[in-house]
Amino acid sequence: MHVHVATFFVELGAVLFGLGMLGRLAGRLGLSPIPLYLLAGLAFGSGGLLPLGAPEGFLTTGSQVGVILLLLLLGLEYSAEELVGNLRQQAPAGLLDLLLNGTPGLVFALLMGWPPVAALAMFGITAISSSGIISKVLTDLGRLGNRETPTVLSVLVIEDLAMAVYLPVLTSVIAASGAWVATRSVLIALAVLGVVLLVALRWGQQVTRVVSGGSDEVVLLRVLGVALLVAGAAEAVHVSAAVGSFLLGIALSGELAHRVQGLLGPLRDLFAAVFFVFFGLSTDPGQLPSALLLALGLAVVGVATKVATGWVAARRAGVGPGGRLRAGAALVARGEFSIIIVGLLTGPVHDLIAPTVAAYVLLMAVVGPLAPRLADPLARRLVVRAQARAASSAPGSASAPASTPASTAASSPGVHPDVIRTGRQDR
């Protein structure tokens, strides 16, 4: 018994410390740590380079807590009003994004002869960008002020909201057997979702009051407690624990949301890392080589469709050609969501799915942060060309100073819908 505890701590300690070193390496390289965590999981799993047995129980539970925390903190970033407001303005761009990027996954799964459930899962896996990676890259590159950035962020918000609908549908389809049972449980899941969203919109303040107040310790315990309770209740009615905690995050608002983000952020990072490792652990590395080619094909299509999405969405908002390309390149990264989705596929659906998705996310989480950097020179060339064209089409303005485009962009008809003109006077 004593020996067992000792090996457990040593192995778990080695895993966590190793992850810390990998995370630092990723930070140095300017990459997302997610692919490295996945690779670590593959290496530690059975058939890997360094199989570890003891901490599996901890990692299983930890990875589930990781999903709950990932989604809870994602929900905390948005208020219900923000979600509804974005839905109204960006619905066409969001719909285009989901169709353009989900369809390749769906078609791919059907071509491979995978069952319909797997096809539905692949739709989500290829459609959803990683909001975590993307907002970090935008911050790192100093692009928060760019005029295409609100468009990129809005697309991400719509995706997250679409996930809130998609995940319960997927989980109830997975759980059900037969078309009628599946339809019924999907309807139940959607009804529950509707009720919870309504509660979040109408009574968010009251929900917030239940957990707010007191010292950090007390708030931390209460929020974590409520999150696990809600996640468990959601799981019991087949709405998936992840969605339950996402909706709770949306319902908590204002000052408290801010505070909880600070308190739970580090905990989320820890358990999210465990989640990625666990996914790597449960994937058979032997299948990886044959899955890599499939994933490569998906990745090429995935980059192209995201760039197209960003281009169209940014053009709708009146952004110039350079910004359109930057918006598309920024959206490329896929990550945590794709793995959450494939993790929901319990039972043996098909041997190749998990390794294919693992390889796909490995590729996309590496390409994602690189794409905006690589697209930058190209975007610059597009800007220069657009300038030259504008100058030649309007000969009178050829000698105008270079500072005028700013004002022409602002007065163009397609100003971003989020823009509110305040026209404030100097006081």
Added chain:
Amino acid sequence: MDLEETRLPGIGLRHDFVTAQGRRVGVVSQRSGARELVIYDPLDPDACQAVITLTGQEGEVLAELLGAPRVVERLARLREQIEGISTEGLLVAEDSPFAGRSLGDAAIRTRTGASVVAVFRGGELIASPRPDFVFQAGDRVVVVGTEDGVHAVAGLLADG
């Protein structure tokens, strides 16, 4: 001057405007309190040419240097105008019994007759805080009332 306000979902707000000389300048206010001063590229109006990241405190200093009227100063002027009314910005110390407790818990108006009109936190002004507002150590609580009342609030925040 047209000041444009744009929401950045999940991050914060962006304000920007074009100067009389035709340069576009903006400020990104992140929810974390960090500020980014951005100067747009004259060639590519969608992109930033320079981004300067400021902490909440640095942002405050810059605003002061650029001549923003400070609320506290204006309150000080107000105090001079109305006799018998006292205004004070009181610090919630680390060891204050109300750090981590709500405005409602403190029951300041009932107990002292003075009102909390605003709280400064991390360079941000929270006007008219509601009863469920939770004090944190380092908050500066702006209180208005009679001189005795304001004095009583200072004692209350220090000793409970």
